[in-house]
Amino acid sequence: MRIILKMTSPTLQALRPLQEARVLGFAGELREDFRHRLRELGFREGALVRCVRRTPFGGPGVFEVSGAIFSLGAEIATQVQVSEVGSA
Numbered sequence: 001m002r003i004i005l006k007m008t009s010p011t012l013q014a015l016r017p018l019q020e021a022r023v024l025g026f027a028g029e030l031r032e033d034f035r036h037r038l039r040e041l042g043f044r045e046g047a048l049v050r051c052v053r054r055t056p057f058g059g060p061g062v063f064e065v066s067g068a069i070f071s072l073g074a075e076i077a078t079q080v081q082v083s084e085v086g087s088a
Helices: 032-041
Strands: 021-025 048-054 060-064 068-072 079-088
Touching: 021 032
Parallel strands: none
Antiparallel strands: 021 048, 021 079, 048 060, 060 068
16 A cells, blocks of 8 residues: 655745745645736745734734735635745
């Protein structure tokens, strides 16, 4: 019996307040118009992102990128893959 593990990158949704990470890219299932808009907002590959705060009960997360602050719902934040996750 062979077990195949799918290695996945952490996502914005996994970041805790004050953690920083770099954007790796987007999950394959994210629609192209969402990808385009996120890139316009500064969520580009290689961009440094910081989690500013989490809202209770699975609400949107607040993230800082390119000097601006944005709120992203969990359904979008789980589609943005990140790396080099660390504490600020």
